[in-house]
Amino acid sequence: MAKPAQTVDATSIPIPAGEGVLEDLIGYALRRAQLKLFQNLIARLSSYDLRPAQFSALAIIDQNPGLMQADLARALAIEPPQVVPLLNKLEERTLAVRVRSKPDKRSYGIYLSKPGEALLKELKKIACESDREATAQLNEEERELLLKLLTKIYKE
Amino acid sequence: MAKPAQTVDATSIPIPAGEGVLEDLIGYALRRAQLKLFQNLIARLSSYDLRPAQFSALAIIDQNPGLMQADLARALAIEPPQVVPLLNKLEERTLAVRVRSKPDKRSYGIYLSKPGEALLKELKKIACESDREATAQLNEEERELLLKLLTKIYKE
DNA sequence: TATTGTTATACTCTATAACTATA
């Protein structure tokens, strides 16, 4: 008559993660940290009715005026069909514009409008503040080091 | 007659990200790096027909045998309703079991089965290999440092 | 025939409200 399982006292598991393999995986720590930063940014951008991807799009367009949608898709690490509603939204709000390319009438050049540039300038501050706040446990030196290590990983 | 926009040469934008605000944001680097690690792990787990969250669940159950579903939800940083199909899948494959709690018949204690424990042991190796491969740009010292910095961020 | 952007579609992830069965 082997005793089947017994339920443990729930109060003994404040946050059950405990210590194990997961805590030694960079991928796991990366996901938890990324989630935290992302949620902070989402909350701050919500008053502008913008998502992080839309902010990133504005920043990329600003740095690469006239780029094509396929380029924007690659830069955002998303598929071309996902660019359509994203750009539609930015265009509806007159933050960006699609301009038919003269040499190749299939494609568009994408540009920021003046209000788009102005808003981006404001959003940059918001994003930097968010970044700081969500990494307040680190000092300046640690922050720069972390950025260097992360960049090394994702830039092949 | 201000010249309207001109399309830039697409070949001049290999990967349009360029350099700007985004590159200075830890949140952005975090997202790119996390995406890379996640995709590597997803690919490696696909032959087991498992998702990263299911692997994490197995690891958490292993470390906290008998925990309740609400605890598992908190540990995975997901909502209780999302635990249901996840656990159903693990139970269908007899990797984990729900055991009715005697003192409180509303709740279950969750446990790994023997095969679940065996599989987890194998998955741990897979996950560690994946972690290494996707961070091959870093040496051992950098890897430990990165893990320390990330843990500092997500553990409040 | 190939390419740019688009539509349609589907699958996952995530979040919330409402239900059941116990307490």
Added chain:
DNA sequence: TATAGTTATAGAGTATAACAATA
């Protein structure tokens, strides 16, 4: 009435195939 688990549902995010216009 409150709680654990569940159901139903809806919204994002993501990915693929197929189409129109253009090359």
